[in-house]
Amino acid sequence: MQLRPRFGLYALVTVSVLVSFLPIIWLILTSLKTTAGIYAWPPQYIPDPFTLDNYINIIQNSPELLIYVWNSFVVGFGTTVFTLVFGSMAGYALSRLGMRRAGILMIFILAVSMFPPVSLIPSLFQNFLQFGLLNTYIGLIIAHTGLFLPFAVWMLASYFATLPVEIEEAARMDGMGTFRIFRSIVIPLSWPGFVATGLIVFIFSWNEFPLALVLMTENAMRTAPVGISLYPGEYAFPWETISTATVIAIIPILMITAIFQKQIVGGLTAGASK
Amino acid sequence: MSKTAPSIERKRQKTGMAFITPTLLIITAILVYPILQSVVLSFGESSIDGSVPYKFVGFKHYFALLQTERFWNALTVTVIFTAISIPLELILGIGLALLLNEHFRFKGIARLAVLFPWALPTALNTLMWRWMYNTDYGVFNAVALQSGLADRPINWLGDDVLAMGAMVTVAVWKTSSFMALIILAGLQSIPRDLYEAGRMDGMSRWQEFREITLPLLKGPILVALIVRSMDALRTFELPFNLTDGGPVTATESLSLYAYKVIFDFVEFNFGAAIVVVQFLVIFAMSLIYIFTLRNKD
Incomplete structure (x- = not known):
């Protein structure tokens, strides 16, 4: 060497x-x-x-730029919670409950995760319009949950598969039901898996662009990447504002990656090599 | 499992179904059903707000698509973009991975630096680069002019070839790190004694790399390649924010073209035909991916 x-x-x-x-x-x-x-x-x-004038200026004169960041937080948080709840249940069923056709279901989930978001747009826009879900947090949260659930199912399923099966068997002997075993034994044992999955899903949701662009058409509901990209409107790009808003919008992601570097890298590489 | 009574086994299957049902419902509503609906829409005439009743028109939009020059342009742009950026990302990714696999101080900071471009939103990354490419106030032209490399400002995003180069640069900058991380994980799983054996045989470092490292990295490299190719084939916010597809349509990707057709030209069903074609291209890629993975096991 x-x-x-x-x-x-x-x-x-x-x-x-x-x-x-x-x-x-x-x-x-x-x-x-x-x-x-x-x-x-x-x-x-x-x-x-x-x-620091540019920062003060944004706080005083362009609060919409801060609202974009807030919207990203709400959507990212909601997506993470939904994804972890449903993804962990599905991942547990597929890796631990000896389900029939579990292998096929895993492949199916992997296959749909590769659908390009733009090909969902004509239909999602029309349906969301019809159900009044455009420009709502819950609408974009559901869409993002759909996009990122496959990833979460795969990551959590592979995490559950590493837990020693004896603990669950002992609990079953004691007469605990599946749901109680999941809630009071499996979840507490798997928090590192939940942390890694949750962080990556949060980053995915924060960064997602095409669906956030199409499903949030009102300025006040836009997420940070979309809102900042569309901010200038027709004329020249006000770079002093754009650069400052961009710094504000990436700070949360910079902090998350800096603090949880190990978990994120571990999760990503495990997810990709599965 | 064989010892469990049939009734317990049945109950377990039922719980399993209950656990997996929410996920299947959401995936169906957000991913599966919309694709099918896009297919239906691409064979008809209707409107995005549902005010025009659906009328079946067969392959009309697909025939029109084949004769639309802008569609072929978008397809070509997307393929060229993918074909140039992926090999560059792979070479840089392998290089970075080899580098990060060495022992040196401040390794944590180096790994973090490599992770950042990947973790930040592509849309905002692209804005940063667009600012650096700026003809009048960008840092690239500032350096080029001050150092005498150029005698007048270069219009980076105003020239067909330069704009494509600029777009590839941003993609390579952002995703080489992703390649590097996956390949690094593969590197770290190669047993050390293989290299010691190689050294015994008097292998040079290059021979070591060619004959030990590269063959064992085939799996991770393949995964990284296919994941990234699918990603590149659907690139959207990169041209959206960097060039808006310009100059004229020189960097207009398939995704961006489909978006414009649907929302700017309001040709809803024609746009659906475009996204269906794009879906088929990417789905074919994903099938190759899944089959290679299955064969690996």
């Missing part, structure tokens, strides 16, 4: 890290510049002067 000089290794790592962070760093720097600084020549690589 020592054949290659360490210097080369560190140089490569540094370049990769820089390239990964560069757009985000540039965005944050832009959000800390004055409007004159953003459009200055020669370009300002370091904000001069540093200012």
Whole structure:
């Protein structure tokens, strides 16, 4: 392993890290510049002067940008809860209850998870319109739950499969029913699986674009990625506002990935190699 | 299981069904039924708000599709985009994975840096890049002009080839990390003693890579390739936010074209035909995926 000089290794790592962070760093720097600084020549690589005006401005004058972030929270949270509840039940049934045709059902769930969201749009839009679900939190939450349930079922099923079966058998001997075993033994034992699945589903929902774009047509109901993308309207892009709003909208995701890095990577790679 | 009495077994099956029913209902309502409905819509005339009663017209929209140049353009753009970005992502992904598999300090930060582009919303990532590509105030042109690499601002998103290159760059930047993480997991499962044996035989590092690492990574690489190809074939918010498909239609993906047909041109049933074709392409890919996985076991 020592054949290659360490210097080369560190140089490569540094370049990769820089390239990964560069757009985000540039965005944050832009959000800390004055409007004159953003459009200055020669370009300002370091904000001069540093200012938080853009952030204050958004809070005072463009509260809709904060509402987008709030909408993303509501939808992401609701989707995560629904997905974990239904996904864990299905995953448990498929991995532990010796169901007939469990294998076929798992393949079916995997297959439908690959449907492209845009091909759902004509029908979902029409049906949501008819049932009054456009521009409602519950509508987009149901849609996202449908999109991400397959992933959750697979992840949780593979997690349950790693639990020692003896505990459940002992509980069954004691006369506990399936539902009680699930609720008071399986769930408490599986919280790491729930955390990893829940975090990834939350990120998926936060980032989802086509359905959030089509099913939330009212400005006040838009999620952060959609609302910010559509913010400028017809004319020039107000980059001082856009960059600042984008920073605010990605902070929750940056924090989640930084804190729960191990769980997310573990969940992703386990999910993909199944 | 063989010892359980039949009645208990039956009760268990019933509980299992009860546990799985909510999931099947939601998946049916959100994924399965809409696809079927899109197929029905693509064979008829109706309106998005249901004010026009449905009338069956057969393959009319599909015939029209075959003669629509913009559809073929969108299909070509999507295939070119996929065919260029996936190999680049794979090469960079393998490189990154090999790098992250080495031992060095601050490895946590490096892995986090690689994870960030993947974790952030594509729509917002794209906005960041669009700002950097900006002709008048973007950082790329600032550096190019100041360093003398260019003598006038480059219109990155205003040229057919450059715009496609810009789009590929954003995709590669975002998803090489995903490839890297999957391949890294595969790397870490390769037993160390294989390399020691290789060293005994006097293998060079390149030979080690070619003859030990790469063959054992076939599974993870295949998974990453197929997942990413399906992703690239349905790319939507990337061209939506970067170029809106432009200049003219040079970067208009199939998803973006379908969206415009449905909501901007209000040709609802024609749009349904487009999404059905797209669905068939991607579903064929997913079948290949599932069969390769089954054969792997």
